[in-house]
Amino acid sequence: MVKALLVLIATTSVASAHPISYDHVILVDSNPPPNLIVAPPPPPPPAEKLHTRLGWRVGMGKLPFGQLEVSTIELLQLTGDIQLTDRTRTFAEYELMLLTPDGPPMMKSVGGIGHRGSVGLVREILGRRTRDGAAAFDLSGELGGGATLVSGTIGDRVLPHGLAGLRCGFSLHPEHDTKREPSFGFELLVRATFVPDGVGFGFGLGMYWGE
Numbered sequence: 001m002v003k004a005l006l007v008l009i010a011t012t013s014v015a016s017a018h019p020i021s022y023d024h025v026i027l028v029d030s031n032p033p034p035n036l037i038v039a040p041p042p043p044p045p046p047a048e049k050l051h052t053r054l055g056w057r058v059g060m061g062k063l064p065f066g067q068l069e070v071s072t073i074e075l076l077q078l079t080g081d082i083q084l085t086d087r088t089r090t091f092a093e094y095e096l097m098l099l100t101p102d103g104p105p106m107m108k109s110v111g112g113i114g115h116r117g118s119v120g121l122v123r124e125i126l127g128r129r130t131r132d133g134a135a136a137f138d139l140s141g142e143l144g145g146g147a148t149l150v151s152g153t154i155g156d157r158v159l160p161h162g163l164a165g166l167r168c169g170f171s172l173h174p175e176h177d178t179k180r181e182p183s184f185g186f187e188l189l190v191r192a193t194f195v196p197d198g199v200g201f202g203f204g205l206g207m208y209w210g211e
Helices: 002-017
Strands: 052-065 068-083 088-101 112-129 135-151 157-172 183-195 198-210
Touching: 052 088, 052 183, 068 112, 068 198, 088 135, 112 157, 135 183
Parallel strands: none
Antiparallel strands: 052 068, 052 198, 068 088, 088 112, 112 135, 135 157, 157 183, 183 198
16 A cells, blocks of 8 residues: 555656656547549630721712812722721721812813821621621611811812711621631711711712621
8 A cells, every 4th residue: 555655656756747748749630621622713715806807998979168069989998997896896997089069060070189087986786697607797887087188179178077877788707617707798888977068978888808
């Protein structure tokens, strides 16, 4: 009995002199969490490509010029479009015009030459595409403005102008199933032109190509 008491006292003394340190104790989880497989983030959507197209037109119209009513013949209209959204695009164009004052047919003669530059926006109103995607039809409205430089016997002037019109187009897409989709088509334009002396009207027919 005395021996057991002495052993217990000795053991307690040693434990008090050398306490257990928990700095190096490693806790082992008997139930580790399952491995989590993190999927990579999805790739970003492809950048929206901007469709561009170039074209030309010829046309005729009427334009008020001072006290005169002038007939215009658009010998050449060069135009370029850049698509902004699915249904909206911007355009810039240049026109070379012959100007003929109205009068008796035998008295008519070229009274001047006009150079007209315009910029604006085109918005698709209606659009349809064939089931196989090889052809498309559209009706669009346009708004814009610019300036016209007139020179000749009718006088030399710079005319600012605004414009509003409708475009009816038909286009073909022979490679519609490829990433780059070339197209070409035809377009009929009806336009009102607003100048300081009044309102003129005209129409044009042309062709364009692009992708």
